[in-house]
Amino acid sequence: MRPVLIAGGGLAGHACALRLIEAGFEVELFELRPFFGGRACSYRLPGYGGSEIDNGQHVLLACCTALLDFYRRLGVEHWIRFHDSYYFLEPGGRLSELRPRKWAGPAALMAGFLALPIFDFRDKWAIVRGLAAVRRQAGDHRLDALSMEQWLERHAQPPRAVERFWRLILLSAANEELDRLSAYHGVRLIWLAFYGAPGAYRLGIPQVPLGSFFAEALWNRYGRLRRHVGQPVDKVLINGGRFHGFEVDRRVVEGSAGVLAVPYHRLAGLVPQLEADFSEWSCSPITNVHLWFDRPVTELPFAALLGRTIQWFFAERGGSYLKVVISASRQWRTWNREQIIQHTLEELKEYLPAVGSTTVAQAHVVKELCATFSPMPNLEARRPGPVTAIPGLFLGGDWTATGWVATMEGAVRSGYQAAEAVIRWLRADRGG
Ligand SMILES: Cc1cc2nc3c(=O)[nH]c(=O)nc-3n(C[C@H](O)[C@H](O)[C@H](O)COP(=O)(O)OP(=O)(O)OC[C@H]3O[C@@H](n4cnc5c(N)ncnc54)[C@H](O)[C@@H]3O)c2cc1C
Structure with a gap:
């Protein structure tokens, strides 16, 4: 044949x-x-000491069962390191660690989120109500007619809960802003992380290029x-x-x-x-900024960055090499390399003060203009x-x-x- x-x-x-x-x-x-x-x-990047860099930081969750099956068949599942905790940094440097509470069984991740000091009581109550609605509605294809922004309005989520909870998770998971993201996908992604199999939320990071x-x-x-x-x-x-x-x-x-x-x-x-x-x-872009410092600037393996345009960093080489991620980075499309590096460093300093007193040995920007398709409302059936x-x-x-x-x-x-x-x-x- x-x-x-x-x-x-x-x-x-x-x-x-x-x-x-x-x-x-x-x-x-x-x-x-x-x-x-x-x-x-x-x-490989010529002129960067032969460093091999990814076109963009890629992560997965433990609920990515087909991808993990693929890695297992290839015999490379040990190339992924899973993390139980998530780290959040606010401008000024305050660090919060999200540790899922295993005693809470299926509600482990929710219990961990609610213990975070980055939310007040009103936010937490709204998030609990929102998560209850997610549990009831996940998988309902009628949600595809709505944007996630509309869904959150219907479920009366206050601005900080939207910014620090819903947007934070969904922007990274779907690479799209809430007003352009179908509520079908938004609700389903949250369901997978919060109500999927035990430990579904664990973050996997490839340890190899x-x-x-x-x-x-x-x-x-x-x-x-x-x-x-x-x-x-x-x-x-x-x-x-x-x-x-x-x-x-x-x-x-x-x-x-x-x-x-x-x-x-x-x-x-x-x-x-x-x-x-x-x-x-249509497409949604992702920008990655690679920064090599002459000494470590953090001890964290990665962190979500609250309240500015840069969204996550992932650290390697003992904290002296950072990959900074900006999802759905439309506003950066027309910026040149210098503007992007400058802006990234300005914001990064607010979270990691050591960045201000450390020399950047090298920097590299990767703009992927068509990183993913936009999962907009009313697209799923097409x-x-x-x-x-x-x-x-x-x-x-x-x-x-x-x-x-x-x-x-x-x-x-x-x-x-x-x-x-x-x-x-x-x-x-x-x-x-
Ligand atoms: C910067 C960035 C960060 C991302 N982060 C994450 C993440 O953290 N987690 C996650 O799960 N996903 C992430 N993604 C998305 C993920 O990378 C993609 O969803 C996935 O790799 C798509 O795989 P694919 O095989 O469908 O398409 P592609 O990877 O696009 O493969 C299609 C291939 O077809 C080739 N091709 C095109 N035309 C032809 C032709 N005529 N003949 C032969 N070959 C052709 C292309 O060159 C390409 O190699 C990210 C994507 C980017 C760009």
């Missing part, structure tokens, strides 16, 4: 490939860029898989109304089935016959599943219908879904 062809060497393409080779199929995967990983990648998850040494073990970098698929070839193959570098590559695991805005160029309409879709109108052609990618916002978890789920659809189709097509 001819191989199954995959376009796109991000997490979705790799998850799809893994499932297919485990089921006994030959797979050939084509990636446009000179390296794998897509939006979760890393690369993201490129390691796509390394030759890991993937060359699979004899049934051939991977190519720097080889974009130019066109999907259709013959007699069915998938025939890919055109790659003016060459025809025939396949038994094809999976497009590329970003949504690439689809129309590859296969106009699908007439996919993405006119209502996300396509893995099966297309063209027999033998399938879709993957974090933007397909996985029920998740654009995340590594969503990407892996989409890859698994696409692989299962391919397997079903090939078995049916060949009479079982």
Whole structure:
């Protein structure tokens, strides 16, 4: 049988490939860029002492079961370090630690939040009411017609509870502002962290550069898989109304089935016959500022930063290398590198006074303008599943219908879904 062809060497393409080779199929995967990983990648920075940096800090929660399954199958789950506590810093440097209260069972995270000094009694009471509504409403698709901002207004959440609780969690989880985030997703994300499986809220941080998850040494073990970098698929070839193959570098590559695991805005160029309409879709950016100091500026592994534009930092090298994250960073789109670094340092000093008296040895800014699709109200029903109108052609990618916002978890789920659809189709097509 001819191989199954995959376009796109991000997490979705790799998850799809893994499932297919485990089921006994030959797979050939084509990636446009000179390296794998897509939006979760890393690369060496020339002139920075050879440092390999991620295109952006990536984290996961313990409720990301498909992603963790993918890591387990690859044998790399130990590359993720999980943290039980969360740290919050206010301007001025006051530190609060959120320690989920395990004695509270399913309410462990809520009990931890309510013990934080960053909320007053009115905020806490409003959050408890809000969380009760989350529990009742999670999974209700009618919420997709509302923005999360509207939902919070309906549930009478005071400004500080919105800013320090709902926005803090959701901006990082969905990479979108509350007025552009569907309440279906907002409510579901909070439900997953607060009412999902025990310990679902635990924060996982990769301990290796993201490129390691796509390394030759890991993937060359699979004899049934051939991977190519720097080889974009130019066109999907259709013959007699069915998938025939890919055109790659003016060459025809025939396949038994094809999976497009590329970003949504690439689809129309590859296969106009699908007439996919993405006119209502848009992207949300993420900016990461990498700062190397000449000595440690913090002992914390990471912290959420309250009340300014920068939102989180993640520390490495004993606190002398910080990655500062700004999600949904639309207001920074037009700023140049110097403006971004200057602004970041000004704000960072308010939380970590040591930053003011320490030299920045190096700094680097990564602006990902289309980091994720915006999970806006009324979009959910338009996300396509893995099966297309063209027999033998399938879709993957974090933007397909996985029920998740654009995340590594969503990407892996989409890859698994696409692989299962391919397997079903090939078995049916060949009479079982
Ligand atoms: C800065 C940043 C921070 C993020 N932080 C987090 C986080 O903390 N936690 C989290 O869960 N998620 C995070 N995400 C989101 C996560 O990275 C994505 O949801 C996920 O990686 C998407 O994977 P994918 O395979 O669906 O798409 P992609 O990674 O975009 O992969 C698609 C691939 O297709 C390739 N391609 C495009 N056209 C062609 C073609 N014609 N032929 C062949 N190949 C082609 C692209 O080059 C790309 O490699 C973040 C994203 C960014 C950018």
